[in-house]
Amino acid sequence: MTASAVLFYLFGALALGSAIAMVLNVRNTVAAALSLVVTMIALAGVFVLLDAFLVGAIQIMVYAGAIVVLFLFVVMLLNLRTDLFPPGRSFLPKVLGVVAALCLLALLVPRIGAHLPAPALLPEGFGGFRTVGLALFTRYLLPLEVASLLLLAAIVGAVVLAKRRID
Amino acid sequence: MVPLSHVIWLSAALFTIGVIGALTRRNLIVILMSIELMLNAVNLSLVGFARVWGDLGGQVFVLMVIAVAAAEVAVGLGIVISLFRNRDSVNVEDVSLLKW
Amino acid sequence: MNGLPQVNVQAVVPTLYPAVGAMAVLVVEVLLAGRATFLGRPLTKGRVANYLGVLSAVALGLSVIAAAQSLVAGDSIPFDPESPMFRLDRFSSFAILVLGVGSMLGCLLSVNYLLELGISHGEYYCLLLAATTGMMFMVGAVDLLLVFVGLELMSIPIYVLAGFQRRNLRSNESALKYFLVGSFASAVLLYGMTLVYGATGSLDYATIRGAIDPTSPLALAGIALVIVGFAFKVSAVPFHQWTPDVYEGAPTAVTAYMSVTVKTAAFVALLRFLTEAVGPPASAVANLPGLFAALAVLTFVVGNVMAVIQSNVKRMLAYSSIAHGGYLLLGFVATTAEGYAAMLFYLLVYVFMNVGAFGVIVALANQGRDTDRFDDFAGLARTRPGLAALMTLFMVSLAGIPGTAGFMAKFGLFSAVVRAQHVGLAVLAVLASLISVYYYLRLPVLMYMREPAGEAPRAETDALEGIVLVICAIAVLVLGFFPNLGIFLGELRLLDLARASVASLF
Amino acid sequence: MPHLGPITIVTFLPAATALVLLVVPGLSERLWKHAAVASTVVTFLFSLRLFQGFDPTRTGYQFVEHVPWIPDYGIHYFVGIDGLSLLLVVMTTFLMPVTLVAAWNDVHRSVKSYVFFMLTLETGMLGAFVALNLFQFYVFWEVMLIPMYFIIGIWGGPRRVYAAVKFFLYTMFGSLLMFVAILVVYGLHSQQFGQPNLDLVAAPGTSLPGLLDTTIPLAGQAVWWKTQTWLFAAFALAFAIKVPMFPFHTWLPDAHVEAPTSGSVILAAVLLKMGTYGFLRLGVPLFPAAAIEFTPIIFGLALVGILYAALVAMVQADVKKLVAYSSVAHLGFVMLGMFAFNLEGVKGSILQMVNHGLSTGALFLLVGMIYERRHTRQIAQFGGIAKPMPVYAAMFGVVTMASIGLPMLNGFVGEYLILLGTWLASPWVSSAAAFGVVLAAVYMLWMYRRVFFGPVENPENRGLIDLDLREKLVMVAVVLPIVWIGAYPDYLLRRLDASVIDVLRRVEAASAQAASAPVTVDATRPGAALAFAHEAEGSR
């Protein structure tokens, strides 16, 4: 087993563990958010192992650095220290939902896993800043522009929704 | 590199955890996080496939997904805030005025 | 590799108008905010709203005209000849036309309604235009990436629009549910796209089609999850449950807008994906038509049956829109050019009749309250005979009674289904639409055959609302009697063009 | 449409009037009524010109107009008339002004809407009778439901909403299945001829064969839903509901009882004929083999309808409901004669359509007149009405007699020919049906006796005022054709030969084909009588 493989399983286990922690942690929203950060960072590591360097970097910057912070802001803003709700309604849909999700997993992955393509030889600089950036501004120019509009709309939307007084 | 199937397993497992979180947690913010987790799981697959095919499209896709996720979170949290102002609650089960 | 790629900007011209419009609206509102008068007239809140609404409508109108020109011209322009990403052909032009018209009608419908509700802000038009831009990209995209980004650009503003009436609990709830379920569905869709990508190594439709192996579980799972994602957007059962809640809770003008445009965009994008990326389903994935048949039957049965017991007109129309989605899904069962053309035409017709129906509710909204319960319509023929007549027309059209566009649409679609040898489905569909006749007729019954009760509705209709309703009514009648009438100097024969536009998919 | 043909004028004049009235502002309700009557009278006069110009010796359709409408779908504006539609068109145009005049005071509120609906209704009905394109037919067939729905629902009695919705849904149920069958036939046609066409027959000046030229498979020759059997069943269901045949008749009593007088009249006189017309124009010619196959079922249902409806009519306490059930029985006769598949039966059946329109229409008019005075229709509330209202009693008597088939009045001729034709096809069915004639006398006379004879016991009936001039004119207008058809039916019957022979020839051909096929239909029955179709054609 190569070092990269070791690292992969390490990061993978970390990501899985913290993801589970996030879902299972019903007491503290802040802790859940922090678990998410750990997952993100672990995944960034995996990305790098899979030759996605730029993506890995952005993953840390945007996700860990911006998105989760946003979560934390809101948690603080709403003063949601604990996550304890009165007893909920029937568990049946939830239990069934979990079962269904697990079935999906069990059904899908073994079949998919058997038909995966073999790894290709990578060109020079694959996943690096230059190649990805070039692709982003040439071939994927249009989605990029659309995404910019998307961000504008999201900003406007968030402002509309969350601004205290706009009337 | 590790076998792609392991990447897929990891990604699918994370996705499933996200799904389970979205289905079972009652805190809206945690549900949002679970959805983020699902998107991230997909990102993992995308990166894996991009690696295997040697195609940059997958990685660009991941960047876009990250952007979209950011936008989604912004809007989603905005909705949660505006809801919280009216209801003083982030329990998803309190939001059931409209039904049948 | 160096320098900007050689791209055909004219391919995205129709989509640029709303995109630019979205930004222009923001700027214009800011510019107007500081002024007391404009063009020599005092600048009231109402007038600002009118200016912004008309400005947005003009942007959309330009887009419609551009789409119509492209539709008539019939060229097929890829955005980037090397990797097309986006293609303006007859198919996307038709869809853009439909989207533009639907958005324009929704836009005009909103102006006075937002004022009534006291939520008239320029951001509304910005979001609406942005969403429309997203839809337009979705329908023209021939690349999974652009489809996804377009879909998100469509969805995110609409989440906001649904919750635009911030102080209203129902509006909040509408937005939240739509957002939760919607982003969940996006993730599923994304996962599906990823699997397709994994199976083929490409995001580009043409390449995918060349590489796809219809027996590989990877590809099939991807296709399945993509279908799930779109099924959510077209509210196919069992992915429909958000629809009634969102339609009921959202401001009516938003409901009118989203009910027609989101469906159109999703159907068209799915159609494009299935035909251009997967290939003709009959040859590619053997049991795809069966899947759609099951979805369609479930959808129109559940939609129609549930609509029967509703007491809120918006909610009833939501279930009715689910049912219409069910009929439309039959087009995927037919898998013939005829069927796809019928779908396109159906979507066009659906814009007019559904916007019309919601438009009447909008025109009745009074002092910040929606008059959307069935009881509110009692005796409307006395108090508002014009609106009652229009509502009747739209109901009749939705029910698919001949002489209206709704019938022409059903005629084309069911005819295609029957010719594709699915007569059992057609029988089920007509029986389901019999149920729909019952609930559509409840409104005329109340309006014409009962005495007015409770408070009187709004006394007069706003000019823009009136224009929208009249346009819808005329369209419903014209498309019902002369679906192929040449408009725009006789060149735009919609039925012919619907048929011509799907030719590019084969 | 550069040139307006006579049929187009007749068909669209009422609707055009309605539109003009709608557009011109500030017209009084009185003016609306006058304009409506004037327009329907003019329509009637135009239709008389059709009648006069009709050449009874020619086969095929006359006054044909064929204009492309949505040619890509094979949809054309294609109208024309033969003997069958001629009679029904003239009956419709005749009854419309009569009904409007009769209902002059029937409707008090929203008069304008009422007039509007009546006029559009007329266009709808006429359009269906003259349509030779299946799409066009279906459009008119459905469109006429809407005005009728409103007429019942707005101006009807206490349970009007239930009745209107029931009427609408019942009819829709049948026509939607027919719609699918139409699509199947349409598909078969374009499969066989390579080009879509919904015209029934090849239009003059075009080479594309019509739907009637389509080869529609017999049972066992194709997948089930492409066979004549199932397609006919779908058509037949739609028409049987409209006719209405037992057991699809239950919408009728409700609709009739709740509808305002004019609604009942038009419903009974014209709308029900859509069903029988549909059978003869579409159901039988398109699927002759299936029609033969279905004959026992149709006979059975028609027979049950005749006897059953008569018995149920007997025990009704409401005059209007009684008349409604009598309609079911009468139309049972029409169906019987039609499926006898011989000239006697089919011609009788067509004539009986007209007869029923006149006499049942007149009965509803009369019931409306008494309802206007007394605001009740319960038989028990009346008694001895002949004393204060002799003219009314006389008119009612004549119409009653027409309805129970007294010779020299119209009902007899139709019933006689139908029973004779049925006898030639199946003596037993005819015998049983003939017993329905006895029952008709029972319930009609029983009702007549309880309403008109005996002492005037209810004080409210003492001061009843007899018919005024308007009502008398209306009744004379209706009674005259009743007597005329009774005395000289051959004038009308002559005009039917060509179209009936055309239908019978199709049935005969199908029957011959079935006889030669291994699956033998009972070929002796309908085929035997048909040999004479040609003979009769030659001699006339």
Next chain:
Amino acid sequence: MVEAARALPTLAATPSTLLRWIPLLPLIAAVVHGVMLGLLRRTLSRGAVIALSVGSVIASFLLSVVAFGQLIGLPEGQRAFVDDVYTWIGAGRFSAEMSFLLDPLSAVMILVVTGVGSLIHVYSVGYMDDDHRDDKGFQRFFCYLNLFTFSMLMLVLGDNLLVLFLGWEGVGLCSYLLIGFWYMDKWNAYCGSKAFIVNRIGDFGFLLGIFLLFSSLAAAGHPTVAFRDIAAAFPRIAEQTVQMPDLLGGGEWKLATLIGVLFFVGAMGKSAQIPLYVWLPDAMAGPTPVSALIHAATMVTAGVYMVCRLNFVYTAGPGAAALVAWIGGVTALFAATIAITQTDIKKVLAYSTVSQLGYMFVAAGCGAFSGAIFHLATHAFFKALLFLGAGSVILAMHHEQDVDKMGGLRKAIPITHWTFLVGVLAISGIPFFSGFFSKDEILLAAHGAEQIPGHEALWAIGLFTAGLTALYMFRLYFRTFHGSFRGTSEQLHHVHEPAQTVLVPLVVLAVLSAAGGLIGVPQVYGDILGVKNANSLAHFLAQVVGLHEAEVPQAEELRLAALAVLVASIGIALAWWLYVQAPSVPQRVRESVGWAYRLLFGKYYVDELYDMLFVNPLKWISENVFYKGVDAGLVDGVLVNGSANAVQAVAARALKYLQSGFAQSYLFFMVAGALAIVAWLVV
């Protein structure tokens, strides 16, 4: 028309446009009255009404006489006029012309109809004069009467079955209208409807008869309903047989028999034979002239006329003939027994009419068609006379009809008395009155009808009935005109002879009743007097119905006649003894055999039986099973509203709860749906 039929040796007929005017004149009068009354609500003056109505019928009578004269002028065997007016109904092979046929049979009938009809019109002028119950009653009455005359003339003049049927139904309508003439009385109205409906049941058979005859002829290549064509073509199908279904006993029937039976069902209704006679006694609710004209002289004999018109059917179908004869015989006896106990003067006459019609059918069934027509004619005379006489009595008694309240009227109204006596004598078969000859001919026919099973018994019944007839008629006569007056003294005070217009027809009819028999004197008397072809009527009719020669020795024939006279005399004597000599006896008889009396007085309770067996069960089933059960319950309740409710219930009780309003439940459905779709496509 079909060419093949022309090729048959159809009797040639001379065209004549005169015929159409015979029925048309009364029609015109009726229409004028109808429009005046029914539409304009104006009445003509009394004089104008009389001139129009009576005038038209008399004119029609004169035309009939002229036509008759012309007919006689034609060579024997070719006596037929035909008047083709237009094609009435044509469809396929079926064609019915509106055309009239005057041959000996219809000639006799139109003379009787217009002759007796004229007299009764005249009589009605007097009789209805005092009818003040309805201000327009006078004109209305004549309107109906004219309409009746028209219909009856159509019936007898019609050239084909359809025109006959037209008249047949027309007279039924007029009968209905006239029975219910005084409609303010519920009972009258009930009787009118009953008459119509019972007749309809008969018409049912008639119609089927037409169908069977037509279809059989059509199958033989001669589709026709015209009498002369039928007569010519009938031999081609006369020997055919039909297989009856098991339901009706199975077996092979002769076609002719079946046709005959069906037509006879029609005749049963119209001519009041068992089991459809029930309407006729009730028909007496109408004004008396109506009873005389319609329910005695003309309409009720239409059945006899029809059977005679279709004589070839009955000749070819012995089964049908036997049925006709036996039904006739049984009816004759049955009605006579009821007549004995009735106390209503018109009821007695009504049952007597039923009985006499039975005689006519006996004759027709036995093949003596001319005998039937002969009795038809004489019966028209004397029964019209009796009814008019009864009417005169009723007028005198101020509409009292119960003979128990009469008695000893012979002095108060002598003319009525004497004419009535003539009628009674004629019906009783007293020698040389008209009834004597006609009844004798019938009894003789029955006696010699070998082809009828049990013809001797039939003869015996006829003979016995003749005695009963004499008994009940003289009972009536004695109770009315002899003994002491049993009404109030005030009534007695007002008894007076009615007006001239009433009396003149009485006298004329009395003369006819007395001497009318001379048109058909049996050859046996002719032989005695040395006259050839004494039975001029039979010879005249022979062209249509054939000549029925009695194959009986002269002595035998005279012996039979004497026997009949003897039986009648016994009846008369018994009546005299019971009702004049020992008036207390009937009361004692009544008490000693109470059940029998009640059975007879209650008319065998046939009406009640019919109600119990048919009318009430049918009503009950219609109301409870069909209307409430099938219509409202099954079709509407279960299928129509049931399916609508089912849809509603599925939504409101089940589907609705899936739409719970909780976002996470929606997510669950998404996951489940995704699982299903993936499974569908991948697995």
